[in-house]
Amino acid sequence: MNLMYSCRRVAELLSQRLDEPLGLLDEMRLKLHLSMCGNCSHVAEQMEAVHKASAELLSNGFALDEPVPPAPPR
C-alpha cells in the first residue's frame, strides 16, 4: 500500500471532504500529504474559499448589480 496519495487524489478528497466525513485512513493520509505539500495546501485553501464564497453568492441570488454601499465618511 502506498502511504502517500498523489496530488490528484488529494484534490478529489478535498472536494469530498466538503460533502461528507472522510474515513479515518483517508483523513490521516490527506493530512500527512497536506503537511508536506505546498501545492495541495494552496488548493485546499482555495477550494474552501470557493465553497464559502459560493454559498454566499448563491443565497443572495447573485445580487451583484446591487448598488455599492456609499463609502464611509472620511
Added chain:
Amino acid sequence: MADVRVDPPALRSPPHAEPGLDAASLESQLPALRVRLIRHARYALSDDGLAEDLVQDTLMAVVEQHARRRGESSLLTWATAILKNKVADWYRSPTRKRMVYFGTDDEHGDDAIDALYSPDGAYVEPVPAWQQPDYRTEQRQMMTVLERCVSCLPRQTGRVFMMREWLGFETSEICERLGVSAENCRTILHRARMSLRECMQRDWIGTRASV
C-alpha cells in the same frame, strides 16, 4: 408615495428594497427580480420552462407574503430563499420523479483538469497562493468573477453544484434524485470545484496580479 418615478424600473430599481416597502414599489421591482431569479433557477434545473414556472410561483408568494415579511434581508435574498424551497420541493416531489432527466456534459471541460497533473498525479505547475480580498470592492469583484465562473460550468455539472451548494442536498440525496452513482456525483462535484478554482485563478487572481 407621491414621487413620480421617471427611470425605467428594471434598470433603476435593483431588488434590494427593505421590508415595509409599499405595494407599488414592490410591483416596480418585480420585472428585475424575475429576471434575476430565472437566471438563478436555470442553473439548478435542466428545463428552462420549469425554471420559469417555479419563478412564477415564487413571485406570487413574494407578492402574497410581502406585507407579513419580517427580517433584515433584502428582497432578492428573501425571494431567493423562497425559490430555493420551491426548487428543492420540486426535486423531492415523488410525482415528478420521472420528469427528472440527467444528461451528460461534453467531456472537454475535463481536459483542463487533466492538464494540471503529470502522469503520476503531481501538479505540473506550482499552485500559487491566493491573497484574500481585503476590501469590500475587492470582495464584490471576486463575487462578480465567481458568478461568471459558475455560469460557465457545463450545464449538468452546474446543476449538481447548485443542488449541493445552493439547495444544500447531501450527495446521497443528489444521487437518488438524479439517478447517478455516488462515485459519479463525487466526480462531478470535484470537477465543478476544480473548474471554479481554475477559473478564479485565471480571471480573478490573474487579473489582480497584473494591475
